Amino acid sequence: GRILTLHGPNLNLLGTREPDIYGRTTLADIHSAMDSRARAEGVVLESFQSNHEGQLIDRAQAAAAEGVDYIIINPAAYTHTSVALRDALAAVSIPYVEVHLSNIHTREPFRHHSYFSDKALGVICGLGAYGYMAALEFLLPRLREHKN
C-alpha cells in the first residue's frame, strides 16, 4: 500500500512557527514518526510540503498514476481558500483524511470553513502532531483489508 501526506504552506516552519498554536514538533519529526510506523506495516509513506498551490495540485495529480491508495492532507491556509486543490483531490478520487494541528473551530471565523471536509473520509483537528499519527492508524487497517 501507498500513502501520500500533503502539507500546505508554512508547515515547513513547524517547530518555530507560532508554537503556542502549532506546537514544537517539526515536520521532519512528524514524517519520521509516520514513516517508521508505516514501514513496520509494509506501507510506503511519502511526504510532500509546498508553499505553492500549483505544486500541491501537481503532486495530487501525480499520486493517481503512482497508485497512491490514500492521502493524508493538511492544506494549511489553502483549507479555507482553495477550490483548485479540492478539485484536484476529487479528480484523482483518492480517499483522504484532513488533518489540522490546531482546532480551527476555536479560532478566527475565516478558519471555520474548509473546502475539504465535506469530501473527506474524516477530519482531525486540535490534536497537534498526534493528529497525523491518528490519521495513519485509521488508514493502516483499511489498507490491509482493501489492498494487500
Ligand code: DQA
Ligand atoms: C492549519 C490551520 C489553518 O487555518 C492554518 O492556515 C494553517 C495550519 C492547522 O494545521 O492547524 O496553516 O491547517
